[in-house]
Amino acid sequence: MADIADFANDLVQERIDQALAARSAFKPALPGHSLLFCESCDDPIPEARRLAQQGCTQCVNCQSIDEMREARHAR
Template sequence: MADIADFANDLVQERIDQALAARNATKPALVAHSFLFCETCDDPIPEARRLAQPGCTQCVGCLSLAELKGARHA
């Protein structure tokens, strides 16, 4: 049977959860920046790709090759 200490612990945990949620809600979201040039072949990464896939580091061709190599070795 729950006693007063259990109720107090539940209340404290609820307040902590609320405070953390409020703090996280005010944090700005980090924006991932894409590379301008492919880290593998040094060719420019098209702007459309950088906008569609924030944080990309490779061009589509190099990424496709890397995924194929990874699939073969998996």
């Protein structure tokens, strides 16, 4: 039988879930800063790429490799 503590825990968990969902929904709207160096190979990321693709973390070559890998695994 549920008591008042169970109801309180459920309410708190519901509020936490709502706050996390709101935070996650807001995140994509704010692109992060691009990295100066690729996180995979440590090569410099060209300024043109960093400006065109805000929030990029990989150079074009490493990004292409990751996308091909993801496409292969999506099948």
